[in-house]
Amino acid sequence: MAGKAAATEEPALESLATPTGEWTRNIPLLGETLLFSSDPLRWSRERMAQHGPVFQSHLLGQPVVVVGDLANWQRALSAEFKHVEMWFPESFTLVSGAKATTGKEQHALQRKAIARAFEPDAMASYLPFMEQILRRYLDQWASQPNGVDLVAAGRKLGFEFAAALVLGRELDDQTRDELSAHYSTVLTAFFTVVVDLPFTTFGKAMASRNAIQAWIRENILDEALEYIKTREIPSGARRGILHSFLDVQSSDSVDDPATAQIIADAIQTTILAGNDTTATGMLSLLGMWPQLPQRVKDRLREEQDEVRRKYGDELSAKAMANMPYAMSTVKEVIRILPTAVGVWRNAIADFELGGKLIQKGSKMLLMTHPAHGSDPKMPSSDSLVPEHMDASNLEDCFQPERWLKDSTRPGLAVWGMGPHTCQGLPLFYQEAKMLLAILTRSYDVQNLSGPFEWMLMPMIKPKTPVTIQIKPR
Numbered sequence: 001m002a003g004k005a006a007a008t009e010e011p012a013l014e015s016l017a018t019p020t021g022e023w024t025r026n027i028p029l030l031g032e033t034l035l036f037s038s039d040p041l042r043w044s045r046e047r048m049a050q051h052g053p054v055f056q057s058h059l060l061g062q063p064v065v066v067v068g069d070l071a072n073w074q075r076a077l078s079a080e081f082k083h084v085e086m087w088f089p090e091s092f093t094l095v096s097g098a099k100a101t102t103g104k105e106q107h108a109l110q111r112k113a114i115a116r117a118f119e120p121d122a123m124a125s126y127l128p129f130m131e132q133i134l135r136r137y138l139d140q141w142a143s144q145p146n147g148v149d150l151v152a153a154g155r156k157l158g159f160e161f162a163a164a165l166v167l168g169r170e171l172d173d174q175t176r177d178e179l180s181a182h183y184s185t186v187l188t189a190f191f192t193v194v195v196d197l198p199f200t201t202f203g204k205a206m207a208s209r210n211a212i213q214a215w216i217r218e219n220i221l222d223e224a225l226e227y228i229k230t231r232e233i234p235s236g237a238r239r240g241i242l243h244s245f246l247d248v249q250s251s252d253s254v255d256d257p258a259t260a261q262i263i264a265d266a267i268q269t270t271i272l273a274g275n276d277t278t279a280t281g282m283l284s285l286l287g288m289w290p291q292l293p294q295r296v297k298d299r300l301r302e303e304q305d306e307v308r309r310k311y312g313d314e315l316s317a318k319a320m321a322n323m324p325y326a327m328s329t330v331k332e333v334i335r336i337l338p339t340a341v342g343v344w345r346n347a348i349a350d351f352e353l354g355g356k357l358i359q360k361g362s363k364m365l366l367m368t369h370p371a372h373g374s375d376p377k378m379p380s381s382d383s384l385v386p387e388h389m390d391a392s393n394l395e396d397c398f399q400p401e402r403w404l405k406d407s408t409r410p411g412l413a414v415w416g417m418g419p420h421t422c423q424g425l426p427l428f429y430q431e432a433k434m435l436l437a438i439l440t441r442s443y444d445v446q447n448l449s450g451p452f453e454w455m456l457m458p459m460i461k462p463k464t465p466v467t468i469q470i471k472p473r
C-alpha cells in the first residue's frame with residue numbers, strides 16, 4: 001500500500017513531458033515579453049487554453065515556466081526550499097538591493113526580524129498615525145476645485161504610508177516628493193536589460209538607488225545605530241517597522257560597517273516592498289469608487305453606521321476589526337485588479353507540476369491574474385477576460401458578499417503563498433479598510449474624466465489620465 005501511495009504522489013519524472021509553449025515564434029531575445037506586458041490576463045489565459053496551466057514562455061531574455069492556476073501555485077509554493085527557491089531577475093536584484101532569501105534558516109531569521117511590527121498590538125499602535133495621514137490627504141484633495149490626478153494621488157499616498165510607517169515619522173513635502181520620484185525611477189528598471197550607462201533605464205535606476213542610499217545614510221542611519229545602543233526612540237518620532245528590525249540587532253555589532261549596510265538595505269527594501277504595492281492598491285480603490293454599484297456603497301454605509309453606533313466615531317482597533325464588508329470590498333478590489341503580477345522562483349530540483357516535468361534550474365513565474373481568473377470557486381468562463389474579472393463592468397462582477405462565506409470565498413494569490421507570504425498584508429488591509437471607512441463616512445469621489453480602461457502592467461493604472469474629485473459630504 002505504502003508503495004502504491006508513494007507512486008501516486010510522485011509520478012515517474014522521466015515519463016513526463018516538459019511544459020509546452022509558443023514563444024519560439026516570437027521575437028528573438030525579447031521572446032514574449034512585449035505581448036506579456038501589454039495584457040498579462042489575456043496573454044496567459046490564451047496560452048493556458050492551449051497548453052494548460054503550466055506552460056513555457058520566454059520573458060526578459062530567458063526561458064520561463066509560467067504557472068497560471070491556484071492549485072499549482074499552492075503545490076509549487078508549499079514545496080518552497082525543497083522544489084523551488086525565491087529568485088529575482090538580475091535587474092531587479094541590482095536596483096532594489098533586495099537579495100532573494102533562499103536558505104530556510106536565513107529566511108526564518110529575516111522574517112522574524114520584522115514580524116513583531118505586524119503583530120496586533122503594533123498594528124493597533126499605527127492606527128492614529130494612519131488616520132492622521134489619510135485625513136490630511138483627503139482634506140488636501142478635497143480643497144482642489146479641479147480635482148486631482150488619480151495616479152499621482154495614489155502614488156503620493158502609497159509612498160507616504162510606506163515611508164512613514166517604516167521610519168516612524170512623516171517626511172517634509174520636498175524630501176517625500178524627491179524620494180518618491182527616486183523610488184519610481186528604481187521601479188522602471190525591475191525588468192530591464194542590465195546596461196549601467198547614464199542614459200539607460202538601468203543606469204538611471206542605479207543613480208536613483210544610490211540617491212536613496214545616500215539619503216538614508218545621511219538622515220536615518222546614525223539615529224538607527226543609536227537606537228540599537230539605547231533602545232530609545234528620539235522625541236518627535238514614533239515606533240515604526242524599522243524599530244522591530246533594529247530590536248533584533250545586537251549592540252555589539254553597531255561599529256561594524258557591515259551592520260550599517262544591512263540596516264540601510266533593510267530600510268530601502270522594506271519601503272520598496274510597501275511603496276508601489278500600496279500605491280497601486282490605493283489608486284485601485286480610489287479609481288473604482290465612483291463605479292462601485294450603489295448596492296455596495298449602501299451596504300458599506302450601513303456597516304459604518306452600525307460600527308459608529310457600537311464603537312463611537314473613533315477608528316479604534318475594535319471598530320476596525322468589525323468591518324467585514326469593508327474588508328471584503330478591499331479583497332474584491334485586489335482580486336479583480338491584483339496589485340502584484342506574480343512571484344518568481346528558481347527550480348532547485350526536478351519535480352512534477354500540473355502533469356509536466358519542471359527541470360532543475362528552470363526560472364518560473366507564478367502569475368496572479370490568470371490564477372484569480374481561473375479560480376474554481378468562480379463561474380467558469382472561456383472568455384479571455386472572465387466576467388468576474390471584468391473591471392469595466394463592476395455592476396455585474398463586483399460582489400464583496402462572496403468573501404463572507406466559506407463556500408464562495410475565492411482564493412487570493414496576490415500576497416504570494418507559503419513561507420514567503422507577504423508580511424505587510426495586515427498593514428495594507430488596515431490602510432485600505434480605513435480609507436474605505438473614512439470615504440464612506442465623510443466623502444464622495446467623482447470621476448471627472450469619464451469611462452476609462454485599466455492597464456495591468458507594469459503597474460495598475462488607468463490607460464488614460466483620470467482626474468478624480470473628492471467632495472466632503
Ligand code: HEM
Nearest residue numbers: 273274277278281339340343414415416420422423424428
Ligand atoms: C497591496 C500591497 C502588497 C502586495 C500586493 C504585496 C505582495 C507581496 C508578495 C506577492 C510577496 C511574496 C513574494 C514572493 O513570494 O516572492 C510579498 C512579500 C513581502 N512583502 Fe508584500 N505586498 C504588499 C504590501 C507590503 C507592505 C506594505 C509591506 C511592508 C511595509 C510588505 C512587505 C513584504 C515583505 C517583508 C515580504 C517578504 C516576505 C518573505 O520573503 O518572507 N508588503 N509581498
